Amino acid sequence: MERLNDQTRQYILEAIQSTAKWQLPTTGETWDNYKGTIPSITQIGVIGGGTMGAGIVIASASASYQVILIENNPNVIEAIFESMPIKKELFCKLKSILKPSCLVGSNTSSLDIDELADAIKPFNFIGMHFFNAPHIIKIIEIVYGNSTRGLSVATVFEVTQKMEKFPVLVKSCVGFLFNRLLFVYVGIVSELANGFGLYPSQVDGIFKQFGFLMGPMTMSDMNGLDVYSKICEEHDMTFGELQKWLVSQERYGRKTGRGFFKYDAKGIKSNDEEVERKIDSLKKYQRKDFGLESDQDIIQFVLFPYINEAFKCLEEGIIDSPQSIDLMKYV
16 A cells, blocks of 8 residues: 555555445344354365466465365355356255355356355355465455355454455355446446547556556456456456457467467567457448547546446445445455
8 A cells, every 4th residue: 555645545444344344234133243253264276277277375374374275164255157057056966065064266257156055055155355365465345145154254354364364245246346336447448449540558548547557458367358358258247359350360368379469488578460450340330420639538427337337336335334435446
């Protein structure tokens, strides 16, 4: 937080403290109901050793938990590929292996918690959405469904706080909070290229000048365009023509060395003329109804729908306070 002024730093600290005082709307239980009664957790099983699973192992081990992959442990965090059929198949198998008291947390980033819970013991199932990279990023979404118990919430709050993370309680919906807002943000940003012909470097430059630490095109490359594509497919969401082309060319971002930008062996990015030529070729898709005449027009074009979606999340009870939204978008 060194780059923040004193007022902003104090606001963030107060937001962190407020998220720890959670209330589960489905039962009315609060953090205060479980003071001194949360079972002691010493072992965590992590299923899936890819990018996210490996990061969760590091975060768990750093918090002095004994971590074992695919084992009959008191608690399991699932971090396999983001696919409803694949995850449900795994949970059906786990149901016959794990102890009845086992708490299962899924690292799903967008899938319906209640549908996943149907494949296992619902009361002991909860969403634990770590962010990439899990051993570095401090924020984590704790996602509850209709059958989630207060004890499960209290337990994962204690576990993640021991990992020195900031858990935020979120109601299950498509994308939860972070990705629901991200879908709007990325979707509108993609329109800048598909609909208005802006190059990735131009888009990122405008947002960094506005104050963002990372431009949206660089962020998409970091997260993986293949991941966005899968999420859009899973939830029947639109995917821009440029993005479809990038995925068809296996240009997934940093991990493949090519995405909106190209990356050398050291991960240093540079503009990609092939991508810029592709954007130029999309003129038939570009909008003629109105133009974006200034950088401020572009910022407002992207951020106003994003802010509106945040207010919808508050109205629908997905999150309980504006501070929690601010915290999640900052950390």
